[in-house]
Amino acid sequence: MEIEYTKIQLLYEQNNSMCHNFYYIYYGRIYNEEHTRYRRFKYVEMFDIFDVQEWYEKDYITKKDIRDYALAIENSYLQSIKDYNDTKHLKEFYDYCRESIENYNRII
Secondary structure (H helix, E strand, C coil), X not given: CEEEEEXXXXXXXXXXXXXXXXXXXXXXXXXXXXCCCEEEEEEEEEEEHHHHHHHHCCCCCCHHHHHHHHHHCCCHHHHXXXXXXXXXXXXXXXXXXXXXXXXXXHHC
């Protein structure tokens, strides 16, 4: 099984006196062993500036640092999928995908 991200895009940056959050959308595919079939997915991931500062252990963060952090973070639901037909973990992952998009839509 191979997991491939096809697109990662900044959806929204919230920056005010209370917070500085980033919302990224991740598109990807989960391939079977033979690379003949795949399942598509998309989900929204939110992180704040403090997550990025802690990751790099510095106070000043550039836009490149933020983008690199978005590429580096891994989704724990994706890591739990054992193979292309792992229905239990795939269901949990797709539930997470749906909920992340619904939560983003409620916020925006």
